[in-house]
Amino acid sequence: MKYIDEFRNPQAVKALVHEIKSISTQKWVIMEICGGQTHSIMKNGLHQLLDGVVELVHGPGCPVCVTPLELIDQAVEIASLPNVIFTSFGDMLRVPGSSKNLLEARSEGADVRMVYSPLEALKLAREHLDKEVVFFAVGFETTAPGNAMAIAQAKKEGLTNFSELISHVLVPPAMTALLSSETNRVQAYLAAGHVCAVMGWEEYEPIAAQFRVPIVVTGFEPLDLLKGILMTVQQLESGKHVVENAYPRAVARKGNQQAKALLQSVFQTIDRKWRGIGIIPQSGWALTPEFAAFDATLKFETGHIKTQEPKECISGEILQGIKKPNQCPAFGTLCTPEHPLGATMVSGEGACSAYFRYHKEV
Amino acid sequence: MCLAIPGKIVKIYTENGLRMGHVNYSGTISEACLEYVPEADMESYVIVHAGFAISVLDEEQARQSLETWDEVTDHLKKQGYTVENAPLTDKTKKD
Ligand code: SF4
Numbered sequence: 001m002k003y004i005d006e007f008r009n010p011q012a013v014k015a016l017v018h019e020i021k022s023i024s025t026q027k028w029v030i031m032e033i034c035g036g037q038t039h040s041i042m043k044n045g046l047h048q049l050l051d052g053v054v055e056l057v058h059g060p061g062c063p064v065c066v067t068p069l070e071l072i073d074q075a076v077e078i079a080s081l082p083n084v085i086f087t088s089f090g091d092m093l094r095v096p097g098s099s100k101n102l103l104e105a106r107s108e109g110a111d112v113r114m115v116y117s118p119l120e121a122l123k124l125a126r127e128h129l130d131k132e133v134v135f136f137a138v139g140f141e142t143t144a145p146g147n148a149m150a151i152a153q154a155k156k157e158g159l160t161n162f163s164e165l166i167s168h169v170l171v172p173p174a175m176t177a178l179l180s181s182e183t184n185r186v187q188a189y190l191a192a193g194h195v196c197a198v199m200g201w202e203e204y205e206p207i208a209a210q211f212r213v214p215i216v217v218t219g220f221e222p223l224d225l226l227k228g229i230l231m232t233v234q235q236l237e238s239g240k241h242v243v244e245n246a247y248p249r250a251v252a253r254k255g256n257q258q259a260k261a262l263l264q265s266v267f268q269t270i271d272r273k274w275r276g277i278g279i280i281p282q283s284g285w286a287l288t289p290e291f292a293a294f295d296a297t298l299k300f301e302t303g304h305i306k307t308q309e310p311k312e313c314i315s316g317e318i319l320q321g322i323k324k325p326n327q328c329p330a331f332g333t334l335c336t337p338e339h340p341l342g343a344t345m346v347s348g349e350g351a352c353s354a355y356f357r358y359h360k361e362v
Numbered sequence: 363m364c365l366a367i368p369g370k371i372v373k374i375y376t377e378n379g380l381r382m383g384h385v386n387y388s389g390t391i392s393e394a395c396l397e398y399v400p401e402a403d404m405e406s407y408v409i410v411h412a413g414f415a416i417s418v419l420d421e422e423q424a425r426q427s428l429e430t431w432d433e434v435t436d437h438l439k440k441q442g443y444t445v446e447n448a449p450l451t452d453k454t455k456k457d
Contacts, residue, residue, distance in 0.1 A: 117413020
């Protein structure tokens, strides 16, 4: 496919790996933030090609994995109400809540539907004016423009039967939290290309300066990842710590201006709880008062639902790069993609499921 | 949710006041909202995320990246390294 296959060219992969190896004087610890990048790394065996030179630790950038348990419980509660059509991206349906997941709620009679875009949920709201249509708005800065657009559009059309259960999280505060932690091992970041396609990369510059870590905006194909790693290692070897862009075909310095403008009017920054990590200050988005009528938590009064997470699952440490999935005693035995204990095993982008699919033997 | 790949715009239209389009991924056509990429035109490559185009692919930048990699590969070959054209191990195929 055009603009995809060329970025998987095995010759250039070998050449870039060689280049990285030839400039490294020590083993560097680099975190890729995004779960999509984790998958591409595991699928293409890049971590093995770089063995001994770079340790890649997998970051918390999978929206499904960090959506807190209590939000799943709220989703199940709302979905189970009569007269509600509950809509969600497919990968949220199997995430275990404290008693059941959304698919189980559906088998018990709840009207739960999978959609590919929040605009499909909005369409359902237009078609079913006698029902409440709720969309499970999870994700990072990448899904936010769509979720914001659906709300702005509902308001414009005067649709009062549409709302969103919002669990939006933001990347830069999580990066700061990880670097501030006593257990931090991360020496540099690969920033997620698509988050930066929306937000640009200026907000990373204070982080790179304060913690003296290189941050390189990186894409998802093998060559994009290796280019990002090469630029990161070049900085580490020369003692630099700035933000650079290894994904210029998709990302501009200021990001997507139209999307940022709408995000600013629809969302405000709040403290958010991350599954397995806990509350990170100012790390999420909620609706501004102007759009509060579209907030499902307020509409259905589910804000009181608070849930503790199960003890066995070490996904919190995995999301912070402290442990690898295969260090979890439940990995591959009690916990598999068929019977996940934690969110990092459910999601196709979760580190546990990436290890299970591509890397069981290690 | 997070693996957006570039596709080519093959149709542009308006629906409920929103600029929408059809995006072709090697024969598979998907619908996407184009409100955030007003500069995108027919034949533009866009990166779509959860039903919304969030970025227009800069084809000149893509070409430049590929050229640098070709240079790195050529440079290595000249130094006498064998950079054989072995496929990457795609472990999905095993499962
Ligand atoms: S393998 Fe399962 S139980 Fe262990 S950390 Fe991963 S999701 Fe949690």
